[in-house]
Amino acid sequence: MKKKVFYTVLLAASFIGCSQPNNGSSDIESKVDSLLSQMTIEEKLGQMNQLSPWDFDDLAKKVRKGEVGSILNIVNPDEVNKIQKIAVEESRLGIPLIVARDVIHGYKTIFPIPLGQAATFNPQIVEEGARIAAIEASSDGIRWTFSPMIDVARDPRWGRIAESCGEDTYLNAVMGAAMIKGYQGDSLNDPTAMAACAKHFVAYGAAEGGRDYNSTFIPERVLRNVYLPPFKAAVDAGCATFMTSFNDNDGVPSTANKFVLKDVLRDEWKYDGMVVTDWASALEMVNHGFCTDGKDAAEKSVNAGVDMEMVSETFIKNLKQSVAEGKVSMETIDNAVRNILRLKFRLGLFENPYIVTPQSVKYAEEHLLAAKTAAEQSVILLKNDAQTLPLTDKVKTVAIVGPMADAPYEQMGTWVFDGEREHTQTPLKAIKDMYGDKVNLIFELGLAYSRDKNVAGIAKAVNAARRADVVVCFVGEESILSGEAHSLANLDLQGAQSQLIKSLASTGKPLVTVIMAGRQLTISDEVEASDAVLYSFHPGTMGGPAIADILFGKVNPSGKTPVTFPRMSGQTPVYYAHNNTGRPANPTEMLIDEIPVEAGQTSVGCRSFYLDAGNSPLFPFGYGLSYTRFEYSDLRLAADKLTEVDKVNVSVNLKNAGNYDGTEVVQLYVQDKVGSVTRPVKELKAFKRVELKAGESETVTFSLPVSDLAFWGYDMTFGVEPGDFRLWVGTSSAEGLSADFSVIK
Numbered sequence: 001m002k003k004k005v006f007y008t009v010l011l012a013a014s015f016i017g018c019s020q021p022n023n024g025s026s027d028i029e030s031k032v033d034s035l036l037s038q039m040t041i042e043e044k045l046g047q048m049n050q051l052s053p054w055d056f057d058d059l060a061k062k063v064r065k066g067e068v069g070s071i072l073n074i075v076n077p078d079e080v081n082k083i084q085k086i087a088v089e090e091s092r093l094g095i096p097l098i099v100a101r102d103v104i105h106g107y108k109t110i111f112p113i114p115l116g117q118a119a120t121f122n123p124q125i126v127e128e129g130a131r132i133a134a135i136e137a138s139s140d141g142i143r144w145t146f147s148p149m150i151d152v153a154r155d156p157r158w159g160r161i162a163e164s165c166g167e168d169t170y171l172n173a174v175m176g177a178a179m180i181k182g183y184q185g186d187s188l189n190d191p192t193a194m195a196a197c198a199k200h201f202v203a204y205g206a207a208e209g210g211r212d213y214n215s216t217f218i219p220e221r222v223l224r225n226v227y228l229p230p231f232k233a234a235v236d237a238g239c240a241t242f243m244t245s246f247n248d249n250d251g252v253p254s255t256a257n258k259f260v261l262k263d264v265l266r267d268e269w270k271y272d273g274m275v276v277t278d279w280a281s282a283l284e285m286v287n288h289g290f291c292t293d294g295k296d297a298a299e300k301s302v303n304a305g306v307d308m309e310m311v312s313e314t315f316i317k318n319l320k321q322s323v324a325e326g327k328v329s330m331e332t333i334d335n336a337v338r339n340i341l342r343l344k345f346r347l348g349l350f351e352n353p354y355i356v357t358p359q360s361v362k363y364a365e366e367h368l369l370a371a372k373t374a375a376e377q378s379v380i381l382l383k384n385d386a387q388t389l390p391l392t393d394k395v396k397t398v399a400i401v402g403p404m405a406d407a408p409y410e411q412m413g414t415w416v417f418d419g420e421r422e423h424t425q426t427p428l429k430a431i432k433d434m435y436g437d438k439v440n441l442i443f444e445l446g447l448a449y450s451r452d453k454n455v456a457g458i459a460k461a462v463n464a465a466r467r468a469d470v471v472v473c474f475v476g477e478e479s480i481l482s483g484e485a486h487s488l489a490n491l492d493l494q495g496a497q498s499q500l501i502k503s504l505a506s507t508g509k510p511l512v513t514v515i516m517a518g519r520q521l522t523i524s525d526e527v528e529a530s531d532a533v534l535y536s537f538h539p540g541t542m543g544g545p546a547i548a549d550i551l552f553g554k555v556n557p558s559g560k561t562p563v564t565f566p567r568m569s570g571q572t573p574v575y576y577a578h579n580n581t582g583r584p585a586n587p588t589e590m591l592i593d594e595i596p597v598e599a600g601q602t603s604v605g606c607r608s609f610y611l612d613a614g615n616s617p618l619f620p621f622g623y624g625l626s627y628t629r630f631e632y633s634d635l636r637l638a639a640d641k642l643t644e645v646d647k648v649n650v651s652v653n654l655k656n657a658g659n660y661d662g663t664e665v666v667q668l669y670v671q672d673k674v675g676s677v678t679r680p681v682k683e684l685k686a687f688k689r690v691e692l693k694a695g696e697s698e699t700v701t702f703s704l705p706v707s708d709l710a711f712w713g714y715d716m717t718f719g720v721e722p723g724d725f726r727l728w729v730g731t732s733s734a735e736g737l738s739a740d741f742s743v744i745k
């Protein structure tokens, strides 16, 4: 009885602010140690055990016995409170559960998929979206999300590129930190805070062949220069948890990779958060051929530095025996449990174990508005010949066509467990509601869904096009085609979508193609056939109103490509921050159709490019047009001889030379021309969103610490190497004003 009174009083007190949750680390550490000292080994292993339950009663039994530390995938608030009450009031020590869920890009109000959020180049809007997701999820008791996914992803065959922040190390680092701040808020013990989870640690995005779960072969130097920095940024942002990745890198599965989990994460980065495996990734090391059985997997995981096991229960089933055999020390177990209990104290779960956020936060008007803004800023204008867009009042009739025009479920994108299609506002619905009184609308699907090969409906769509002034065709990917385990070998539009676009183009009517997908697709032909192209990485609940306002000019698109668009699937992986090689391609290489018959063996090529695809992408990283025109001029460097304690101070004049107010993402890239190891031809080091009214100009400045040019060199030390550098300031990774500078000792 005493315990019940204790919690009730504390809860009431904390409500009226009398008892401040313990957020002093020394206070928490003493509480952790005190609790740990009372725990049996069974209870310790119980804390290391995370379940995704199938049967509530079975779960209740295990929780009552102290055999569960965390649950995922229970989202009914009454059930969450009920199971939490069992943990708090009926288990011996009353340790609350951490309730987790994959809240990846929104909970009920769905934001653009992370790849689309990255396209905004706007960390503020990304942080706001994560905050909203946390508020909504906390109303169902969720206090831990498995997000951000900050795997640098350079291969669109890999379906999980959808969940990433794209191909660039810096962009992933910035966006990952923004999501962490949003999820965790100002204080983890705020009842609307969700512990974030930096995943998947590490290099999962480099799966060979872009085939999910496949092996990776990333050497330490590339790990440290490309794949680890976003995770270090996550540590610096205070990310509460990490998740190990499924892949084996250079033969070592991440779930037992002591180098990354201990040497880097704990010893170098001094991380004191909690590490969880991915779904059954501990037991799956038996499939990898790295472990003999579950006991071996449990021992290798905890000895490498894992704290909690997701769902495969090898820890709770085996580690008591392992400790008895001396294969795992009690100190290792205690350290893992400390990390788990510390997180629970930091979350305030001991003071406030139950849900306090009201259900009314779900789909709140301000949440929907934020989701619309994020969707607007995520849309990329890839082509706009003859100012086809925006649609002006000269356009009297618009034909809305295509399988993605009114696909509420698909538009939300991958990793949506809790968003509801009924709340999704599709482009068709939005255009009708928002612009139906200004234009005549004709709607013909043409195809029923993105993979539809039945061309019978195309004739009707073509007929609709003939009756209209402009055709807007919505194509792309159903949500199932991207995300986990959804790799593609062919990146062309699925089904008869290409045929649909070409048929519409043959009418001669202005054709606007809008592509909603979970990855960059090979769309050369479709871009060629269209007068204007908008790319929207699955935009979420408010994608319709966002695209409608862009089509009709109320919003000027500002999105930039967070990934490089290949011309052909065979070009992948393709990314801008590549090495130059000893034989970089010339822009004017002879391509396959120009090669004469019986050409001499050495008459073609001898450079690094594809005979059929060349070497340039369809669209580069950082690319995106606007309804207006931005002009860059007058690049100035404050100094061109710098030491490593200096800053590169550079400015450029940016003018909005067009007729529309707009926002430009000004990007700063740097090349280290000669290094102790080969260096990328350029790397993104900073970016700024600059809003300018038509005709306005602004001097845009960057002050880049020279120390940001540090990298892991030949001798595996980290630092800036003196030498010559080049920088660009511009509108994409492919164009900008440049200047040279050098770093001197």
Ligand code: GLC
Binding pocket: 102, 146, 199, 278, 279, 484
């Ligand atoms: C999945 C994913 C991981 C997710 C976890 C829980 O397999 O790899 O990203 O958070 O399991 O659903």
